[in-house]
Amino acid sequence: MRHVEKWRLALDMLDEQAEWGSPRLPVVADAGYGDCTRFRLGVEERGLDYVVALKAGTSAHPGEAEPVRPPRNGGRGRRPKPHYPKPASSLREIAMAAGRDAYQEVAWRQGTRKTKGNPSAAMTSKFAVFVVRPANRDIPRADDGTLPAKLLLVEWPDEANEPTDYWLSNLPADTPIDQLVDLAKIRWRIEHDYRELKTGLGLDHFEGRSWTGWNRHVTLVAIAQAFCTMVRLDPKQDAPA
Template sequence: MDVDWQADLDRWLAPFVAALRHKTRARMCPAYIAGLIGPGDRKSVQPMAARAGEVGYDQLHHFVAAGVWDSAPLEAALLKEADGLVGDDAGFLVIDDTALPKKGRHSVGVAPQYASSLGKTANCQSLVSVTLASREVPVMVGLRLFLPESWTDDPERMARAGVPKDRQTALTKPEIAIEEIDRVIASGAHFGCVLADSGYGSSGPFRQALSERSLLWAVGLSRRQNVYPADVDLIFPVATTGRRRQYHIPDRSPVSAEVMLSGEKWQKISWRRGTKGRLTCLFAARRVRVADGHKHRMLDNRMQCMPGDEVWLVGERRSTGEQKYYVSNLPADASLKLLAATIKARWVCEQAHQQLKEELGLDHFEGRSWTGLHRHALMTMIAYAFLQSRRLKAAGRKKKSRRTTATTEHASHQAGHPRPLRTAATQAMPPL
């Protein structure tokens, strides 16, 4: 990054500074973000203040942890900038979560819980992340803390950590994600399809909420999820004894997603070029109806979920032997390559998580409060958006014209332009 980056940052931050509407905060915000971007391994408040020189620790700490200001205008400004950079009706909104390892038990939301980035259960904070992306370039626009039961069952503990009254309720990660998706939609940001892993996709209410919002989606699914073939019929059997049945039932029993695809033809599909050549895996797909409708008691007294809407069930077999399953409401005429390219576009959020932690100190915040954590996370996202704007500018990439409707072209756009933006998608952030 060239020596003029700080002057460029001051110009770029103008909408954010204007949103703060306060002279002192207008100084602290650029100083904090410059500290995140600047040199130094540790990006917590004390070392950043020491390196800056012009801003004291107390001022910087007060700004992020205790100052009375609303982050919503800055979040809105971030969404607007992100939309200008990567918003596209052929793009994606990627839902995931990321873990921040922590010691002790006092930092807000910390608890032993599964951390996907670590591949194990660890003492950590878990944040639901929202990333706007197109042409394999991500810009993260949302990080919201998930509170486990050990917190939501303890009002005093939440109060000590400054959890706002309206957030002191038990919400699942899919429920938090839907709130964030609604915020992105309300902002007018452009995207064509929602992507998520099985931690979200295995939730029937999450998928149904996306469909209710007329969104296209492609999400992970548990291999154990029961599904019906697309041509399942609902019948009204005549009871030979007892009371007459009141509801229709499927004419076939459901099977797991894994079993449903076991007999399908698996094809080698390449979806983009990686650093070591084309990325390929074996994929198979068929139309199904997920067993996530209302429950009925069957003739043998079992409770069984009824078929939902018709969707794509997709399987992926990796060279390691690992198998993954997905479900998508892309149109019935979508090709297998289109399905694969859409599903695999989710990788950009993992790149964003890594760079936010390794380069911008997302996991370096040492405060314990709800407000401080979310403000620090917001500052890291603004810093990341700034760096992405410079890289796009340096690479000479111009946004393609937006499509007027979100159709299957959103994924063919990805499949047809597989070469990543070198400085943004395949390399670590350059040192300053």
């Protein structure tokens, strides 16, 4: 069996979902996928929106940056290709250059730890949105050398000395920051479900060696997790103690 990269497997899963007729919802992913240019391009080629995490060192140009076309040397020969006059910056540099005043408080869900200062247990932090042009040689450019503009969502908590998290999105430029934050933070639900599958329902307890046995084990665990989810979503059911 030949090796297949994780990002290719993820795109195959998106194709399979499309065949099932699943809703075409935005794709969310951690930096393991978000930093892969070919994965992001593949998602866009399928006509899907995304909000994916990136590492702070990922390079990009500010949204207002424009490429220039140098003149021909001596007026002869092929004219040089357009290029950006300044080197790309890291996402960290772009985020910090804006200063703390550019960040606003956004709440994305209700937590469980209530305090005197936060009686509703709202999960909040400081966020800002910037327009950037990710700089990677695999990204197709327009005829004038322009790189595609994307939205960069950055989280900079009050207690942190610098921004802590970065997300890139191809959603429209007028997308409300609350919506971007909700999509960026929805991965918490995925991590929660995976932890429940492993620790509560025994996903990692299988010790057999056959494909059939493993497939049956995973299927039963997935059904059990789906049942637990249905119980949680049923307003007639009392919350578990």
